[in-house]
Amino acid sequence: MPLRAIAYVSEASAGLSSSMLDTLVEDATRFNSLAGVTGVLLFDGQRFLQYFEGPEDGVAAVHERVRQARSHGEITELSRGWVPQRYFPYWGMRWLAVDPALIQQLSAGDWAGFARGLEQGPPAEGALSQLLGLVVRTLELPPPVPAGG
Numbered sequence: 001m002p003l004r005a006i007a008y009v010s011e012a013s014a015g016l017s018s019s020m021l022d023t024l025v026e027d028a029t030r031f032n033s034l035a036g037v038t039g040v041l042l043f044d045g046q047r048f049l050q051y052f053e054g055p056e057d058g059v060a061a062v063h064e065r066v067r068q069a070r071s072h073g074e075i076t077e078l079s080r081g082w083v084p085q086r087y088f089p090y091w092g093m094r095w096l097a098v099d100p101a102l103i104q105q106l107s108a109g110d111w112a113g114f115a116r117g118l119e120q121g122p123p124a125e126g127a128l129s130q131l132l133g134l135v136v137r138t139l140e141l142p143p144p145v146p147a148g149g
Helices: 018-035 055-070 100-107 127-139
Strands: 001-013 038-043 047-054 072-083 096-097
Touching: 001 055, 001 127, 018 038, 018 047, 018 055, 038 100, 038 127, 047 055, 047 072, 047 100, 047 127, 072 100, 096 127
Parallel strands: 038 096
Antiparallel strands: 001 047, 001 072, 038 047
16 A cells, blocks of 8 residues: 655743643653554754654644644645655654754755655665664664665
8 A cells, every 4th residue: 555754843832841741742642552653753942853654644643633732833744745655654653852953954854855656666875764774773673674675
């Protein structure tokens, strides 16, 4: 089944605490699980960068929740498209605290290779590859297995 994915950055609402963020992510995890959506959220204390993936209808439902959320504003979409596989298959949603420079680097990165044809395999080197590398290094996870591999 083809999968859709969206990546965006946004500005956190004033006064958003870590405990509020934990609650928000717990709620998102439940919703995303029902929608068949997985992904990761980076937070530097002021800005978010989120990537999520799943079936088209699930991604559309999650995207609408993202757009309506009061926990952030100034949403800038980095990319959206079809992806050949899930890159975060086990996370309904998970957040990682990161340095502001990393969100700046990723948001300014090359997301053009983000979505590839189903026959083209994993993403080209670029921002998504950097995000995957960060998560693998941070959590000491094995790298994702390429589609068809």
